[in-house]
Amino acid sequence: MIPAEFEYVRPASAAEAVSALAEAGEDAKVMAGGQSLIPILRLRLAYPTTVVDVSRVDDMRGVRDDGDAIVIGAMTTHHDVMHDALVGEHAPLIAQATATVADPQVRHRGTFGGALAHADPAGDLGAVALALGCEFVAHGSGGERRIPADEFFVDYLTTALSPDEVLTAVRVPKLGAGWSSHYEKFNRVAQAWSIVAVAALVRRENGSIAEARVGLTNMGSTPLRATAVESALAGADAGRDAIRAAAQHAAEGTHAPSDLSGKADYREHLARVLTTRAVMAASGS
Incomplete structure (x- = not known):
């Protein structure tokens, strides 16, 4: 099928993405890797007036050490998450679950944050985020806020993100020695x-x-x-x-x-x- 007509915006920064979402209102959708959103658009299960494509926002990519946590950028692909040394050292559960996501083609395009923000209860990463006690970092018109994993998932395909917010990163606590x-x-x-x-x-x-x-x-x-x-x-x-x-x-x-x-x-x-x-x-x- 063919998606319904929509406006397309491709910002170069998280701030530009927030501005685009605020301008578009509640009928906008954020597209990361597009592996979940595009099929939904084609089936017309969603028909946003505006799609905000954050695939060019480079500061939302990568994994970094932040003391008592590692921070995974929302635009980091599943493939990169699976093979990241920090993830392997401090959160191997994420790598184990990510390895089961779809197929290699999807894992090279799909993103860590995109899968979590999509909030499909059959998705593999939500339960992992809950077990690890992750925090979701969102940016919106009111600035940055952190949402605990047990407050992030609200209902089927629904999260605590506001219409003008974009998920930029996920903080994963380091559990320390003794955990498997x-x-x-x-x-x-x-x-x-x-x-x-x-x-x-x-x-x-x-x-x-x-x-x-x-x-x-x-x-x-x-x-x-x-x-x-x-x-x-x-x-x-x-x-x-x-x-x-x-x-x-x-x-x-x-x-x-x-x-x-x-x-x-x-x-x-x-x-x-x-x-x-x-x-x-x-x-x-």
């Missing part, structure tokens, strides 16, 4: 969206799990934290039986959708199975 991670994904065919996926972070002490963080992909209208699993794992033995028992709580508090890929009860079953696998892999059990 794993991303476990189930999809119908290779390169497809997740039916369900689990992002697991585990810190072990003296043979037990001192702390765990578990993020769920596609178990509701937004990414979710499996808080009941995290509580059950805290202080638990790192053995397989204890992990299996804790993972039985994975579907608690979720609102799994039913669609052509699977019914809600099937997704709840997958959440328990994949949480078991992800936590076991992260803890080395």
Whole structure:
């Protein structure tokens, strides 16, 4: 199909992007890599009056060290995120999940910030951002603000970004020594969206799990934290039986959708199975 008519703006800086969004009003859309937006435009699931293309905003690219966090520019491609040394050292969970995104062609064009701002609950990076406790850096007419990951995702394809704001970067806290991670994904065919996926972070002490963080992909209208699993794992033995028992709580508090890929009860079953696998892999059990 052919998209509806729209104005096209290609700013050279984040400030110019903010000005363009403010001028266009609520019916504008930001385009980063375009891997999510363009299909939606073609299907006329969105019909903005203005598309603001930020692909030329170079200061929104790259990964840098910022003391207690690493900062990933929103325009950094999935490919570059996967192969970045800082990400590999301080946030390997991001690299693990990003490696499952679509195919190499999409990973070379699609962007880290674009995928997160798109806020598809089947996307792989939202649950990872929740588990890591990321902060989203937005620039708008009122200046810069930082949005915690647990406040960023509001509803299906909806974030806390205001109409005049653009996501410029994501701050990823350095968790320090002792943490290990794993991303476990189930999809119908290779390169497809997740039916369900689990992002697991585990810190072990003296043979037990001192702390765990578990993020769920596609178990509701937004990414979710499996808080009941995290509580059950805290202080638990790192053995397989204890992990299996804790993972039985994975579907608690979720609102799994039913669609052509699977019914809600099937997704709840997958959440328990994949949480078991992800936590076991992260803890080395």
